[in-house]
Amino acid sequence: MADIPTAAISRLVTYLRILEQLEAQDISRTSSTDLAERAGVTAFQVRKDLAYFGRFGTRGMGYTVPILKRELVRVLGLNQTWNVVIIGMGRLGQAIANYPGASDYQFQYVGLFDVNPGIIGQRIRGLTVQHVQDLPDFTRHNRVDLGFIAVPPDRAQDAAQGLVDAGVRGILNFAPVVIQPRTLERGGLQEISDEWRAVIVENVDFLAGMKRLAFYTLNPHLKETPTLTEE
Amino acid sequence: MADIPTAAISRLVTYLRILEQLEAQDISRTSSTDLAERAGVTAFQVRKDLAYFGRFGTRGMGYTVPILKRELVRVLGLNQTWNVVIIGMGRLGQAIANYPGASDYQFQYVGLFDVNPGIIGQRIRGLTVQHVQDLPDFTRHNRVDLGFIAVPPDRAQDAAQGLVDAGVRGILNFAPVVIQPRTLERGGLQEISDEWRAVIVENVDFLAGMKRLAFYTLNPHLKETPTLTEE
DNA sequence: CCATGTGAACCTTTTCACAGCA
């Protein structure tokens, strides 16, 4: 298992969502063509994406919804619990904490943090918002796997550093900022520090989304046409 | 001007953000190497990305921050006003409407819509939330360029259809759903309808971000290492 | 016979080396 396109992972997430919908509609069988149509990609793509991880279908038959779903859940690592803290409980942080669907897949919010005295102490989703400076102490007593950053841009780097110091393994950064791993001199060369090397950073930037949208709306010919079920 | 990688557009957005930060710090000159470092990409990449759109630097010197910024603003279409409506003013919609930074680039919220009687009538950002069914009438009297979808997943497709019917040119979809363009039979072939063909759909899906993060946290070796300033 | 799974062809994107110019 090596060298899987990043885009393939995004598509797997989409396939999984579609399988959930099919299951909710009591549809128990599907095919690469059907999935492709619903996901807005080609059937080739679906089969290739799945092939990176195994053989989940039956030739001549297609896929069994619950089986393929179970396999994708396993592949994506969603059959285990992820303990999550959110840094920044302003409007965005609150929207994230309350967004339905996260808990479906074992994402459990275990700690909420902010610096604003007006927010600290509030109860959100059964948790009391704590001061960011209590994060190190909190992580000493609780397992935390992932940290979500929902602070203003100028605080994002510090928040990320705090999360890395706290030992999280993954960061979902909502701030419109490039998080910089801390580097250190080693043999005259700048290298990423060990703590940072072990951390995955994923970004969700909707201001960037707005700007991309503006660009493509002005230059529609540059946007790949959503492939209509070929093959 | 043709055939520019989608990823290049995302990076341009990042470069622009960095230029803003440099300008705020009164730094007036930069280089492909400097930009690369701050953006977490290679200097080759920066130069190639910029080369798609023109020649903005001076050989031997680098780039002048305000000039490059101005050019990127123009390229991305951010020097014009974009009138935006938001469909769905729950927590997420409110977080979006209030997120600072959108108005910096002429994204102007002109209409806010929901179906929930508890939300309709509220004033948010100086606008009164209206019922979605008033959208067609609203667009008859106001220019609307873009629509943002912040409704629950099962309402997203309808919201999108409403926006297309209302004549928006671009949609930013925050719901974890693949928006399906309406198709029609033409010469025995399924084709995307004309209204939909003219619309750009861009997605911002943070549940998907969470799931990608889970996957890469479990499989860190599959994540491309953030390139440390090469060349 | 049918739809999956996959090696190979094709195309796109990134990387690179260096030519071009202040």
Add this chain to the structure above:
DNA sequence: TGCTGTGAAAAGGTTCACATGG
């Protein structure tokens, strides 16, 4: 000399045709 701009090479992803097997 220094850093940009760019054609060419390398890498990476997607598309395809078809072999496989229920």
